[in-house]
Amino acid sequence: MNHIKDGHSVLIIWNGNDQNELSNLMNEVKSLAKIGNVVLENSERITESSRPQSSFDIVLSNWIPPHSISHTDSLLAIIIKVLRPSGRLILKDHNDLTSTLKLNGFINVNKDSGNVFVAEKTKFEVGSKASLKLGSKPAVWKLDDTVESAWNGGNDDDTIDPDQLLDEDDLKKPDKQSLRVCATTGKRKACADCSCGLAEELRGETKETPKSSCGSCYLGDAFRCATCPYLGMPAFKPGEKVMLDLKADI
Structure with missing residues (x-):
């Protein structure tokens, strides 16, 4: 009360x-x-x-x-x-x-x-209206000059000649022999996380050539046993490296 x-x-x-x-x-x-x-x-x-x-x-x-x-x-x-x-x-x-x-x-x-x-109850009625005084001129966002210039395409003075991004050393063709050496170790030895293909190449060099137990593997699948390492490969001459003709019709 x-x-x-x-x-x-x-x-x-x-x-x-x-x-x-x-x-x-x-x-x-x-x-x-x-x-x-x-x-x-x-x-x-x-x-x-x-x-x-x-x-x-x-x-x-x-x-x-x-x-x-x-x-x-x-x-x-x-x-x-x-x-x-x-x-x-x-x-x-x-x-x-x-x-x-x-x-x-x-x-x-x-x-x-x-x-x-x-x-x-609130100090105003539900549905009351009030005018907001925002000033004579509302504020406008303005971009930084550098950003604005880039947004508008920039000036000719600010553009970079793409030819200047490369020097003469970048344009030289690398020596094929230098590609056979690991850029990290400087030796013909692949680094731990090799991604240039040298590791695969070295593994191919050390891979032993499969030996035939029957001596007739080169004749083709008709003459090969069930465990023949050349199974599925074309016939070849004795001592010849097996090569697949990828351009041949299947």
């Missing part, structure tokens, strides 16, 4: 209460509001058109036992409409209505040990 001040306009929402208690509550509120206006509304009959928008400073709801008013979203929507900006809703409810009140637009929601909730 300490939120009710002299001159406040107060709405009391009631439902099925004892008429004597209701009368006592109204007299108490009138003594606090003094020259203010005090109005009664039944919770089951109040509508959005019952009272003008923003017409009350304080709304008291469910204040008298048995506290049977259900504060639904529709009722809270009516209450926040009839409250003036920064007006307060003071209600009693055994349920925790903190989240419900906030979701219905109330701010600064507080609850005391006696199940009394106090919630405020």
